[in-house]
Amino acid sequence: MKHKILVVDDEPSISLLLDFNLKQAGYEVRCVSDGEAVFGELRTFRPDLIVLDLMLPKMDGLQVCRKLRGEGNQVPIIMLTAMQDLSDKIAGLDNGADDYMVKPFSPQELVARIQVIFRRLRSLPPEGEQQPLQFGEIRLCPVRREVTVRERPIELTPKEYELLLFLCRHSGKALSRQQLLQGVWDYHFLGDTRIVDVHISHLRDKIERNARSPEYIKTIRNVGYKLSEPAAHPAQAAR
Template sequence: MKKRILVVDDEPSISMLIEFNLKLVGYDVMCVYDGEAVFEVIKQFRPDLIVLDLMLPKMDGIQVCRKLRSQNNMVPIVMLTALQDLSDKIAGLDNGADDYMTKPFSPQELISRIQAILRRINIMPPSNENKPIAIGSLTIDPEQRTVNVEGNPVDLTPKEFELLLFLLKHRGKVLSRQQLLHGVWDYHFLGDTRIVDVHISHLRDKIEKNARSPEYIVTIRNVGYKLTEPSVPKESSFA
């Protein structure tokens, strides 16, 4: 079955360019031209991924992201932005986008990023790795793609889950931001690595008791991050 991509951009020339190139490689594509239209078509079309422009009429891309995530809709989102300001890109990630690209962009690079996201979502772990894994009060089920903290379910975006699973598979190993970009986003990303920091921050907010003093995802200064098992304080003994 063809994967379905919803393209949301109010510039017909951009939408047509994306639609043409995505259909060329075998995707089923629907285009809409404002943010509100996303919620009119999403239940019928049921996209596997959304390519979402930041600047849209009626409801901008940030608002669309925020509303989708508030509805527990974790469909992967690639944000498109004509704005060069890093804060605008980070705002998209902060509100649930999985990746972003700055206009003008290469259709081939957009396709590569879409393929990378969908490929990682659809990869099933090997049979010896599909059992739930417990670390401290955190339980990750790779097969069901679920996460629980102290028995309570935690809603992660697809990219947040993949990042956590990648850290888990390399538990105790220090991973650089470039390694995380290549391992989780499946492409070499030169220059700004803020996308990793934003997703790490989101994960900490969701799985740590205190995101400012994390027990699981530890920062290794000037290097990157590693996943560790929280130390259990020893009970004091009194004579």
Template sequence: MTKTKILVVDDEPSISMLLEFNLKLAGYEVQCVFDGEAVFSAIQSFRPDLIVLDLMLPSMNGIEVCRKLRSRNNLVPIIMLTAMQDLSDKIAGLDNGADDYMTKPFSPQELISRIQAILRRLKTLPASAEEAPIEIGKIRVLPTQREVQIDGNAIELTPKEFELLLFLCRNRGKVLSRQQLLHGVWDYHFLGDTRIVDVHISHLRDKIEGNGRAPEYITTIRNVGYKLTEPAKKQSFA
């Protein structure tokens, strides 16, 4: 049976060795590289299923690596590691395509739980369980194909943005708290940082509603969370 491959990118040998040991113990195949530039050749030769990416790296930092990968339409899941407590650094990682982040120091077991959650949710439905397309206004979601169309035109979403939109569509009309979204989309069974939800909602709105436009589909429910509904049809006064 082929093992799931994890690429660890960190310039601190002690952390790389610790992660490599624990990830291998958990049954993963692991490769470690120590600077940002090395990521791109490793992707070609190793073909990882997920990347654990440190923010502070020589030659090219983690945010630049993430941005470059996403600009090439490489959607491999990325967990960003940061030693900084500044929220802006964490948001910058999410803004440039990271799926999740963890702040050092952290437990290897918690990282493994995050990896398992991301990979578990990326598994596509088997053909025998094909799910019918979901249509809400101009949005058409094809769950089995993991595709989204707006007015008949395909749009590009990251895997996590797709999961979030699909979860909202399946729960259309319901007010969902940020913790419900963390549990349903990120598969977190603990109190996570809900800013992850807010950033991904913002990106999703830009893609399905138009950058800078007032939200029609995904509305914010103050002090609670979010709700997806079909916009009311505009009345004609001919």
């Protein structure tokens, strides 16, 4: 069965270009030209991934991302932006996008990134890595891609989940941002590692008791990040 991709862009030339290249790559594609149309397509087309322009009529890309994630919809989103300003890229990630590309971009590179996302989503872990992982109060089930923290289910985007899983499988090791890019995203960002920092911030908001004073995901100065076993809380120690 073909994966379905929803392209949301109000520039006809971009939509036509993406429609052609994505269909050539074997995907089923539908194009819409404004943000509000996304929510109708979710019911009828049911996309497996959304390519979403930042600047859109009726509802911009940030608003679309924010609404989707607020409703618990974790469909992968690649944000397109004509802005070179880093703050615009970060705004997309902050509102729930998994990745971004700056216009003008290579359609072949977009196809490659989409293939990476789908490959990672459908691949089962090796048999020896299918057992649930317990790290402090964090529990991951790799087969079902489920996470609980303090026995409560946590909703993570696909990239947030993959980042947490990668950190757990390399717990105790200081990992550079470049190592995290290669291990989680499978490609390079030409030195732009801010995407890692944004996803780490999102993870901390969801799993830490206090994101400003994290117990689990520690910042290693001049290096990157490390997942550390937290000290036992009084309630835990009393058990």
